Amino acid sequence: MVVASTNAFSKEMAIRKRIANIYNKREENFPSLREYNDYLEEVEDMIFNLIEGIDVPAIEAKIAQYQRENADQIMIAQARKAEEYAAALAASKGQPAQSDGDALGQGPQAGSSTGPQGHYAPAIAGGIAQPRPTQPLPVGxxxxxxxxxxxxxxxxxxxxxxxxxxxxxxxxxxxxxxxxxxxxxxxx
Structure with missing residues (x-):
């Protein structure tokens, strides 16, 4: 009995994680709160239907089409989420978040491979910072x-x-x- 509910819970969490990585717009992406709420409601309806097995092929086709049409926005939102996570992690450890200027070698420690004692800063090859990866890895x-x-x-x-x-x-x-x-x- 517990195993069945655990499997249902893990199935729901996997579906929610997958959909959240694709449908990742925020309130500031919409002109009005009403449109944002409609977007959230549509996403929740899709999640519910996928969990319950209702009209799955049509929903999967809709998701694939949305991914094709909004691939750039999805990647940007995932990169933004990763940067916010890194900043929150640094803040939770009591370290100031590294700004883009510091990451590009324009900060106070430009040219050095270590920051404050014991901390790592990215190495700069030939005075030029290495480019950031263009596509984040999927969470799962x-x-x-x-x-x-x-x-x-x-x-x-x-x-x-x-x-x-x-x-x-x-x-x-x-x-x-x-x-x-x-x-x-x-x-x-």
Whole structure:
């Protein structure tokens, strides 16, 4: 029972992640809040239909067409998201975010390969900064951090079950507690 809900949850999360990487416009991309809300509603309808298996070929065709028509905007939004993530990560570590001027060698440490003590700054080859990559990697394409290989549904399910057991959780305890709480709330 728990496995079925875990599979449904992982399916939904995979669909949401995939659609969010494609349909990634923000409110500032729209002239009015109403149009933005319509866009969000359309995206949620597509996600729901994909999860439930309703008219999947038509939705997949619509997604493919949207990807072809908006490929540049999708790449720009993914790059912007990666830069925002990097800035947030640097801020969470208490380090100031590196500006584009610093990254291009125009900052106070131009020409050096290290920044403040112990920190890495990109090397500059021949006084010219290396260009940024033009296309970010898709979020789901990174190898598993533990095993160095890609995870399929079976490995994800097995890892989830092992983590639950390691944490002391079991289905029997959960059922027993639910029954005790249900019967404990009855008034005679």
């Amino acid at each position: 394409s990174f190898p598993d951090m533990l095993g160095g290989e890609y995870e399929d549904d079976e490995k994800t399910k097995l890892r989830t079950e092992r983590a639950a057991k390691a944490g002391g959780w079991s289905l029997e305890i959960s059922r027993k507690r639910a029954l005790e709480e249900a019967f404990g709330s009855l008034w005679v």
